[in-house]
Amino acid sequence: MLASPSSFKRINSLRQLLGVLGDRGERKSSLSVVAGIEDDDTAANDDDDDDPPFTPWAVSVASGHALLRSPQHNKGLAFTEKERDAHYLRGLLPPAVINQELQERRTLHILRQYQVPLHRYIAMMDLQESNEKLFYKLLIDNVEELLPVVYTPTVGEACQKYSGIYRRPQGLYISLKDKGKILEVLRNWPEKNIQVIVVTDGERILGLGDLGCQGMGIPVGKLSLYTALGGVRPSVCLPVTIDVGTKNEALLKDEFYIGLKQKRATGEEYNELLEEFMTAVKRNYGEKVLIQFEDFANHNAFELLTKYRTSHLVFNDDIQGTACVVLGGVLSALKLIGGTLADHTFLFLGAGEAGTGIAELISLEILKKTKLTLEESRKKIWLVDSKGLIVRSRKESLQHFKQPWAHDHAPVKGLLEAVKAIKPTILIGTSGVGKQFTKEVIEAMVSINAKPLIMALSNPTSQSECTAEEAYTWSQGHAIFASGSPFDPVIYDGQEFVPGQANNAYIFPGFGLGLIMCGAIRVHDEFLLVAAEALASQVTEEEYAKGIIYPPFKKIRKISAIIAAKVASRAYELGLASHLPRPRDLVKFAESCMYSPTYRNYR
Ligand SMILES: O=C([O-])CC(=O)C(=O)O
Numbered sequence: 001m002l003a004s005p006s007s008f009k010r011i012n013s014l015r016q017l018l019g020v021l022g023d024r025g026e027r028k029s030s031l032s033v034v035a036g037i038e039d040d041d042t043a044a045n046d047d048d049d050d051d052p053p054f055t056p057w058a059v060s061v062a063s064g065h066a067l068l069r070s071p072q073h074n075k076g077l078a079f080t081e082k083e084r085d086a087h088y089l090r091g092l093l094p095p096a097v098i099n100q101e102l103q104e105r106r107t108l109h110i111l112r113q114y115q116v117p118l119h120r121y122i123a124m125m126d127l128q129e130s131n132e133k134l135f136y137k138l139l140i141d142n143v144e145e146l147l148p149v150v151y152t153p154t155v156g157e158a159c160q161k162y163s164g165i166y167r168r169p170q171g172l173y174i175s176l177k178d179k180g181k182i183l184e185v186l187r188n189w190p191e192k193n194i195q196v197i198v199v200t201d202g203e204r205i206l207g208l209g210d211l212g213c214q215g216m217g218i219p220v221g222k223l224s225l226y227t228a229l230g231g232v233r234p235s236v237c238l239p240v241t242i243d244v245g246t247k248n249e250a251l252l253k254d255e256f257y258i259g260l261k262q263k264r265a266t267g268e269e270y271n272e273l274l275e276e277f278m279t280a281v282k283r284n285y286g287e288k289v290l291i292q293f294e295d296f297a298n299h300n301a302f303e304l305l306t307k308y309r310t311s312h313l314v315f316n317d318d319i320q321g322t323a324c325v326v327l328g329g330v331l332s333a334l335k336l337i338g339g340t341l342a343d344h345t346f347l348f349l350g351a352g353e354a355g356t357g358i359a360e361l362i363s364l365e366i367l368k369k370t371k372l373t374l375e376e377s378r379k380k381i382w383l384v385d386s387k388g389l390i391v392r393s394r395k396e397s398l399q400h401f402k403q404p405w406a407h408d409h410a411p412v413k414g415l416l417e418a419v420k421a422i423k424p425t426i427l428i429g430t431s432g433v434g435k436q437f438t439k440e441v442i443e444a445m446v447s448i449n450a451k452p453l454i455m456a457l458s459n460p461t462s463q464s465e466c467t468a469e470e471a472y473t474w475s476q477g478h479a480i481f482a483s484g485s486p487f488d489p490v491i492y493d494g495q496e497f498v499p500g501q502a503n504n505a506y507i508f509p510g511f512g513l514g515l516i517m518c519g520a521i522r523v524h525d526e527f528l529l530v531a532a533e534a535l536a537s538q539v540t541e542e543e544y545a546k547g548i549i550y551p552p553f554k555k556i557r558k559i560s561a562i563i564a565a566k567v568a569s570r571a572y573e574l575g576l577a578s579h580l581p582r583p584r585d586l587v588k589f590a591e592s593c594m595y596s597p598t599y600r601n602y603r
């Protein structure tokens with residue numbers, strides 16, 4: 001039976017009244033009762049044979065064939081005999097009834113037979129589009145195996161080939177053609193209650209350059225992680241790609257390219273479209289919707305963050321998320337390499353969003369923990385860009401985000417020369433260009449330090465500044481190593497070395513959950529510091545004993561809950577949280593808000 005218009009009105013006003021947080025949250029929505037086909041996942045509702053509580057609103061939103069075609073509600077062969085009778089499914093499915101656990105094993109078995117990573121990616125996207133709960137159950141239960149499939153590095157290849165593998169729209173496309181109509185475009189999206197938007201303009205997809213409209217794979221992938229790793233409900237997530245054209249000549253010549261075939265717009269035209277988008281988002285979803293900027297090119301990334309951080313709830317994952325995960329890794333690594341943060345000397349290869357973002361957050365943490373001034377703490381950090389070491393004599397010609405790092409020093413050309421001149425204890429690669437940490441660079445680091453910390457952060461794997469194997473072999477097992485893209489453990493000299501994955505996926509899902517659950521209205525730098533410290537605190541002594549500086553991804557939901565709690569707690573302290581009263585136990589509250597992918601019973 002379809003909901004009558006008046007029932008819909010009641011459903012909508014209930015949504016507005018309750019806000020949608022999560023499944024077991026104190027602010028739990030009672031939509032399950034309203035919608036009949038249940039929209040949330042309380043264990044209490046899972047007992048099949050109990051009669052549903054009486055409610056005058058009980059309606060079914062889909063049945064029969066439409067139910068099987070609804071990714072949010074479809075359970076495939078897991079529909080029971082009773083459900084098949086009750087929801088007009090008889091004959092529409094083969095007779096076997098297969099529960100979710102067996103479906104999960106079956107899907108994993110099939111996935112493992114695909115040798116080509118992109119085929120696994122396509123199979124996972126198909127699953128997400130046909131059976132959302134099974135997709136998330138599989139991803140959550142097998143996160144270490146499947147993260148590289150739906151996310152970095154495979155998502156990079158998927159974006160490069162996106163026009164070829166495109167099947168269905170997985171997010172909202174907003175192009176220059178939609179100028180003046182963005183509010184209408186937002187209203188075309190089927191979900192009305194949106195809490196997180198990940199938006200890209202495709203200009204700098206990972207380290208792969210301008211992929212234009214094909215960048216859509218990134219917001220889709222990031223938001224899958226919001227749900228799988230941070231427990232944010234899929235229905236409140238909105239992936240957006242803003243298409244203002246592309247500089248990528250190959251795409252412009254490709255007859256199958258799905259984007260606007262024109263030169264990338266810049267300046268006024270670009271700013272106006274972005275301004276319209278930001279205004280429309282706030283108007284349509286309110287102040288508390290989180291907008292995560294992803295994979296914008298440097299100039300726009302910094303400008304957008306500066307422009308909107310005082311008027312919107314915005315977060316740039318490449319500047320702030322990456323900074324947070326790296327600061328977390330460095331704080332954690334201090335247990336292995338010794339000293340305090342302020343005792344170290346940092347050298348970065350790359351002075352873009354990630355490099356300067358990390359540098360700034362490290363200096364803020366030094367400022368917080370010592371008596372040094374911001375200026376003094378920044379002096380511990382040196383950056384190398386394509387023209388060599390950033391030094392004071394270059395200051396006038398530098399982009400504004402590089403200027404704080406222009407310290408007094410004679411000009412130095414290449415990275416190796418900079419390592420020899422600066423003698424860093426920590427080397428961080430954020431250049432987006434692979435193979436820059438050569439044998440000579442790593443050897444120079446080892447000649448200066450007993451245990452150099454080396455972080456090769458550029459993504460995907462092809463752009464990594466060096467591989468895990470190179471780092472361990474060239475340093476003869478002395479390096480503590482982490483990378484942005486995943487690498488397998490390495491055996492060197494009979495010993496196993498486990499590289500860390502310094503990827504912002506450790507941070508943004510929990511960070512976003514924290515902002516949403518407390519109703520934050522702005523992102524404060526303090527939130528980034530507490531999130532980094534929370535991540536570092538999750539590494540155990542046993543992990544340190546093995547040289548590990550990041551906790552394993554299999555613990556990520558717990559880690560995300562802890563990060564969310566720290567962020568929310570700081571937001572309450574700073575008066576930036578609007579959901580009152582403050583829950584007493586924020587970790588428990590965060591966990592109670594998390595989406596569960598277990599199938600519901602449809603009575
Ligand atoms: O997506 C990732 O793996 C990390 C990231 O934000 C980037 O490299 O731009």
Ligand SMILES: [Mg+2]
Pocket residue numbers: 206294295317318
């Ligand atoms: Mg990114």
